Amino acid sequence: MTLIQSHPAVPAEPFADAGGFSAYYGVRLAPLGEDGDSLLLLGHQDDNTVLAVLTVYFRRVCGERILPDSRVDDLRRDGIRRTWARRLPGDGHFDWRFEQTAPHTEGAQKVTILPSLWLSTEEVAAQEHCPQDDCGRASRSHRAYGFINDQGPLPVRTCWYCGNRWASASGGPAWPRG
Structure with a gap:
């Protein structure tokens, strides 16, 4: 066979x-x-x-x-x-x-x-709280590189609840992601 x-x-x-x-x-x-x-x-x-x-x-x-x-x-x-x-x-x-x-x-x-x-x-990062006065929710959402107020590239967080973006204190992965 x-x-x-x-x-x-x-x-x-x-x-x-x-x-x-x-x-x-x-x-x-x-x-x-x-x-x-x-x-x-x-x-x-x-x-x-x-x-x-x-x-x-x-x-x-x-x-x-x-x-x-x-x-x-x-x-x-x-x-x-x-x-x-x-x-x-x-x-x-x-x-x-x-x-x-x-x-x-x-x-x-x-x-x-x-x-x-x-x-x-979303990228793995340490938890931070949104600095927006009326929000304060926990966020792990992170982009390795971004621009805020024409400053950057720097690690950026985005609050999924209020949409606020701020510079991340914890950094994050050392490579840019899409």
């Missing part, structure tokens, strides 16, 4: 030794594509594990926290895709690539794929 493969000249390789993976809560994950707009998790992970791993990845790697809004519900309902894939050699630009396969395909492994860039996030 012969198995038909979409790339018969390219042998499948296991993900076990693939570069670019990090592990959180025992789950290995790697960003996909140039912008990391999707993530590949090894194994078929349940929703709570996916959210836990995604949260720690965003905090440690991206310097951001995921905001608890309807987009998280959308991710849980429609965005998490559990499938089978196999690793293939890279195309010169990336060390490896993958293709979705049937479970019985040689080299196939369970994976969980999810989009990540469309989630609402």
